[in-house]
Amino acid sequence: MESIAHYYFNVSVMAEAVPGLMKGLVLTLALSAATIAFGLPLGLGLAMLRTTRRRVLTIPIVIFADVFRALPPLVILIFFYFALPYAGFSMSPFLCVVLTLGLCLAALAEEIFWSGIIAVNRGQWEAAYSTGISFLPALVLVVVPQGIRLVIPPLTNKVISVTKMTSLASVVAVPELLNQAVTEQGFHANPSPLTLAALMFLLVFLPLVQLSNHLERRYGTIG
Amino acid sequence: MEDFVAAFLNVESMQVVMPMLWRGLAMTAGLTAAIVPAALVLGLVIAVCRDLKVPVLGGLLRVYVDALRALPPLVVIIYLYSGLPLLGVRIDAFATVVVALVANGAAFFGEIIRAGLESVSKGQREAARATGLGALQTEAYVVIPQGLRRVVPPLASNVVELTKATALGSVLALPELLRSARMGQSIVYDATPLVIAAGLYLVFLWPAVRILSRLEHRMHGSRTG
Amino acid sequence: MTAVSSPDPPGVVSSRVDVPHQVLPSGVLLEVRDLRKSFSGKVVLAGIDMTVTEGEVVFIIGASGSGKSTLLRCINRLEEATGGSVRFAGTEVGGRGTKLNRLRQEIGFVFQAFNLYPHMTALGNVSLALRIVQKLGRKEAEALAADALRQVGLTDRQAAYPAELSGGQQQRVAIARALVLKPKMMLFDEPTSALDPELTGEVKNVMLGFRERGMTMVIVSHEMAFAREIADRVIFMDAGRVVEEGTPTSVFGNPRETRTRAFLARVAA
Numbered sequence: 001m002e003s004i005a006h007y008y009f010n011v012s013v014m015a016e017a018v019p020g021l022m023k024g025l026v027l028t029l030a031l032s033a034a035t036i037a038f039g040l041p042l043g044l045g046l047a048m049l050r051t052t053r054r055r056v057l058t059i060p061i062v063i064f065a066d067v068f069r070a071l072p073p074l075v076i077l078i079f080f081y082f083a084l085p086y087a088g089f090s091m092s093p094f095l096c097v098v099l100t101l102g103l104c105l106a107a108l109a110e111e112i113f114w115s116g117i118i119a120v121n122r123g124q125w126e127a128a129y130s131t132g133i134s135f136l137p138a139l140v141l142v143v144v145p146q147g148i149r150l151v152i153p154p155l156t157n158k159v160i161s162v163t164k165m166t167s168l169a170s171v172v173a174v175p176e177l178l179n180q181a182v183t184e185q186g187f188h189a190n191p192s193p194l195t196l197a198a199l200m201f202l203l204v205f206l207p208l209v210q211l212s213n214h215l216e217r218r219y220g221t222i223g
Numbered sequence: 224m225e226d227f228v229a230a231f232l233n234v235e236s237m238q239v240v241m242p243m244l245w246r247g248l249a250m251t252a253g254l255t256a257a258i259v260p261a262a263l264v265l266g267l268v269i270a271v272c273r274d275l276k277v278p279v280l281g282g283l284l285r286v287y288v289d290a291l292r293a294l295p296p297l298v299v300i301i302y303l304y305s306g307l308p309l310l311g312v313r314i315d316a317f318a319t320v321v322v323a324l325v326a327n328g329a330a331f332f333g334e335i336i337r338a339g340l341e342s343v344s345k346g347q348r349e350a351a352r353a354t355g356l357g358a359l360q361t362e363a364y365v366v367i368p369q370g371l372r373r374v375v376p377p378l379a380s381n382v383v384e385l386t387k388a389t390a391l392g393s394v395l396a397l398p399e400l401l402r403s404a405r406m407g408q409s410i411v412y413d414a415t416p417l418v419i420a421a422g423l424y425l426v427f428l429w430p431a432v433r434i435l436s437r438l439e440h441r442m443h444g445s446r447t448g
Numbered sequence: 449m450t451a452v453s454s455p456d457p458p459g460v461v462s463s464r465v466d467v468p469h470q471v472l473p474s475g476v477l478l479e480v481r482d483l484r485k486s487f488s489g490k491v492v493l494a495g496i497d498m499t500v501t502e503g504e505v506v507f508i509i510g511a512s513g514s515g516k517s518t519l520l521r522c523i524n525r526l527e528e529a530t531g532g533s534v535r536f537a538g539t540e541v542g543g544r545g546t547k548l549n550r551l552r553q554e555i556g557f558v559f560q561a562f563n564l565y566p567h568m569t570a571l572g573n574v575s576l577a578l579r580i581v582q583k584l585g586r587k588e589a590e591a592l593a594a595d596a597l598r599q600v601g602l603t604d605r606q607a608a609y610p611a612e613l614s615g616g617q618q619q620r621v622a623i624a625r626a627l628v629l630k631p632k633m634m635l636f637d638e639p640t641s642a643l644d645p646e647l648t649g650e651v652k653n654v655m656l657g658f659r660e661r662g663m664t665m666v667i668v669s670h671e672m673a674f675a676r677e678i679a680d681r682v683i684f685m686d687a688g689r690v691v692e693e694g695t696p697t698s699v700f701g702n703p704r705e706t707r708t709r710a711f712l713a714r715v716a717a
Contacts, residue, residue, distance in 0.1 A: 003309070003310065004310065007306070007309045007310070008306060008309075065436075066429055066432050066433060066436070067425065067429070069383075069432045069435075070383075070424065070425050070428035070429045070431070070432045071387070071421060071424050071425065071428070072387035072388070072389075072390035072401070072424060073387070074390045074391060074393065074394075074401060075390055075401055075417075075420065075421055075424060076421075078401065078404075078405065078417065079414075079417050079418075079421060082405075082408065082414070082417065083231070083408075083414035083417045083418070084414075086230035086231065086413055086414045087226075087227060087230060087231070087414075111436060111439065111440075112439075114440070115439060115440040118440065161384070164293075164294075164295040164296075165295065166295075167295040167297045167298055168297060170297070171394055178295070178297060178298055178301065182301060182305075185305060191302070191305045191306045191309065194298075194301065194302050194305060194306065195302075197298070198294060198298055198302060201293065201294050201295060201298055202290060202293050202294065204293075205292075205293035205294070206289060206290070206293040208293070209289055209292050209293045210289070216338070
């Protein structure tokens with residue numbers, strides 16, 4: 001019992017670790033924000049392109065979405081970070097992570113936005129067309145707003161999943177929260193910083209999980 | 224172009240690392256086989272406990288589920304790996320990954336299945352109880368069969384996610400597929416092992432993702448007027 | 449029987465429905481010739497001939513599956529015909545060079561399911577096409593929209609969302625949405641079929657008002673009593689063909705064809 005408290009909940013160690021962890025938290029939040037800002041609009045844009053039904057566009061988009069949903073994000077990250085240099089590209093670790101997670105989010109979001117868009121009643125398209133409105137304005141002003149509203153619960157879920165993956169950045173030495181916690185742990189020879197970091201993760205993500213629960217209850221979909 | 228092939232699709236490198244990659248694939252498959260069924264069963268138990276509103280346990284499980292859905296899986300893995308030995312628990316990398324991902328997976332499955340069970344109408348339960356079935360029997364024969372069927376798409380989606388999460392084992396130097404690819408890379412000094420590993424992941428998971436897409440499109444779309 | 453209204457002097461905001469005056473010399477607004485349509489092998493329209501003159505109100509009746517809705521939808525090209533021709537105000541609807549969007553603004557279409565945009569207010573629904581296609585400014589578009597809503601009796605519900613309106617009100621908004629574009633002709637596809645019986649009156653009254661002001665209308669509906677009130681001509685369709693046409697009195701009172709008689713008997717029963 002005593003050892004648990006001493007090892008896992010050592011308040012003095014935690015206190016010393018706080019500055020380092022705060023720096024890590026900031027980076028975690030920055031990674032999350034950048035990922036969302038990159039991935040969501042990209043996903044929406046791809047879904048909208050898919051409505052044109054031109055195979056030249058839809059086939060690459062579907063392949064992209066499939067590949068980035070089938071590969072483990074860590075594999076993609078390792079690939080961007082360690083493999084691309086062989087082709088002459090090298091990127092900062094931060095950028096690698098944002099690129100990886102952003103593309104993963106875009107792939108997931110594209111599928112979700114797409115299912116929302118095709119779920120909008122055909123009559124909506126026809127109503128717009130019957131008043132002389134053409135395809136693009138109909139898509140942007142009538143169909144997409146409704147499509148997005150339909151899929152907010154699953155979308156929120158995926159956004160949460162992907163932002164949790166920012167902890168993968170620790171693998172490529174980005175000093176985000178997990179990485180900092182491991183460092184502090186090594187420094188103090190005590191895992192309490194990890195406990196603190198876990199609590200900080202909970203602090204950030206638990207409200208999001210509750211929000212997601214609430215949305216699912218209200219709008220009715222699961223998963 | 225030639226440089227590209229030499230760096231990414233090097234045939235000689237391929238021959239050198241293939242045995243290693245096959246072993247890695249076997250390990251990944253082993254992890255998946257150990258984790259997914261356990262997480263599903265545990266998730267079902269959690270869901271039933273919560274659905275039956277078992278006192279005390281139900282509340283604790285709710286905290287557990289929310290917490291493990293909020294924590295990144297990698298954090299759970301590292302926490303267990305660093306922390307458990309200090310408690311005198313001797314645990315190897317394989318077991319750590321399995322325990323962590325089962326805990327994580329069960330939380331997600333538990334939530335999904337619970338929502339499915341909840342969606343089964345009260346009338347169904349009342350009809351069963353009225354004919355004398357006990358609470359657990361009602362769950363087993365009436366509620367679970369209906370509730371589970373409704374949530375197959377999100378369950379399948381999370382099974383895929385869990386399978387992908389096995390790659391996190393590489394962080395603990397577990398010789399699963401990704402780690403084997405990295406080790407191969409340090410032997411042949413090109414990106415071919417990673418490319419092959421990615422290809423292997425795709426071979427197994429792409430079909431699953433395709434099917435999943437179909438199921439999800441129908442599900443997300445089914446709520447419109 | 450066809451009242452043609454005289455145009456207002458320009459610049460006057462009319463309290464009546466505006467009916468533009470460009471018609472062909474013979475007064476024919478719509479000419480459908482040998483129209484054919486198949487859906488994956490199944491023939492829905494087997495050669496329809498129909499003419500509508502300006503100011504006429506034509507009522508189309510028939511069993512479900514007879515092709516009446518498809519006919520209407522081919523007129524504004526919501527469906528592509530597989531054969532034959534549709535000429536509206538001298539322009540070939542199915543033609544390659546046809547400016548379809550312009551044309552569609554001249555043909556108002558009212559759907560059975562209303563199809564209002566749920567995320568916009570009544571005013572927003574009605575003014576959208578004005579802003580997007582006619583490129584009017586917001587104030588101007590909203591003023592015209594408000595006027596159209598007034599003409600269907602919904603001035604006080606401009607700011608309401610479709611979910612807040614009754615079925616009859618929604619359909620009237622849908623009518624205003626088509627009306628605001630100043631169409632030369634209005635098509636109604638089962639306008640009251642999705643409404644509760646007590647709500648159909650308000651929609652029918654709007655349509656009767658249009659008739660009084662000389663709006664050319666083609667109405668697909670199974671409300672026979674209404675046909676007697678509003679129609680100049682009734683067309684009975686069966687299995688993708690026009691079987692009989694004439695005035696309401698003659699078609700309902702004295703049908704020539706056996707199939708017409710059979711249909712009317714079934715519906716009356």
